[in-house]
Each structure stands twice: as structure tokens, then as C-alpha cells.
Amino acid sequence: MKRASDKAPTIRAKALQGIANTFQDMPFSLLALASGKLSVSVGLSRLQCLADVNLTVVLKQRCRDEKAAVRKPAIAALETVMIALANCDKTASIDILSTIARACSDDMVSVRRQALL
DSSP states (O other): OGGGGOSSHHHHHHHHHHHHHHHHSSOHHHHHHHTTSOOOOOOOHHHHHHHTSOHHHHHHHHHTOSOHHHHHHHHHHHHHHHHHHTTTOHHHHHHHHHHHHHHTTOSSHHHHHHHHO
């Protein structure tokens, strides 16, 4: 998660793409824990590190990044989170959906295309 806020845009983009790929195969309970929607005490240090960072906040920030190469994987990761958390928190889903809707009017065609998927 720290790499998603790195100084170099290529590092941010690769980190966000990795997050999107990881969360596509992640079980719902782990994704809810990583997003801060589930407060389960888990002894694994990796999951506790994920729980300390609100995933949706980081992804929304990256959706407004100055580089299109960063915005595109951020939108892909945000879409994955929205699908997984749709049954859990309706207000968060609406907030995520508004972020994706803003991406539909992005200057870059590749970012708009990702937002429409």
C-alpha cells in the first residue's frame, strides 16, 4: 500500500495494478477487512497492516492523480473493491460509483475506457 503513494508514477501504477489483480481473487472477508469495513481481530501481521490503511481512500486519491498511467489502474482497483463490497456498505458503493463516474469524463481515452468497463 505504501507504493501506491510513491513519488514515481510508474511505481504507483504498478502498485495499483497489483492491488487490482490481488483483490480480484481475494475472499470477501479479507477485502472487507482491508477496506476498514470489517473490524475482526486477526493475529496475522499482514492483515493488521492492511487494516491500518483505508483502501478506498487511497484508491480515490489515486483516481485524481496527475498521471493517466496511475489513474487507470486505480479505477480498476476501485471497481474491484466496489463489486466486492456492494453487499456490505451501500453508502461506500455510491461514493465509489461517483468517483468512477467522474473518471468517465477524464481527458485520457484509456482512463475513460477503464471507467466504462
